[in-house]
Amino acid sequence: MMRGTLVLLVLAGALAQGGCAVSCGATPERLASLRRGMSYDETAAVMGCPGGLVTDRSPLTGEFAIVEWSGPASRVFSWTQIDFLDGKLLSYSTGRRGAL
Secondary structure: OHHHHHHHHHHHHHHHHHHHHHOOOOOHHHHHHOOOOOEHHHHHHHHOOOOEEOOOOOHHHOOOEEEEEEOOOOOOOEEEEEEEEOOEEEEEEEEEOOOO
């Protein structure tokens, strides 16, 4: 009985980690929810996580900053970059990683 419980716990942990990966990043629905002028915190909430800085400045500094998330087409092969100015969403673009 104990071994069966351990197997179930390991499987549940693996599923939970997989679910976390899916909950972070760009999807067509999330991109459609973005609005110009949203704060960085609002944007990160829509995207499901903080994202990664591309520029050396954070959107929280009030200067121009770019933050990148994975997706929408593929978490591995595509990206979404969101531009912030004065801490507010300015625009976003998507692209593919690697060679064409």
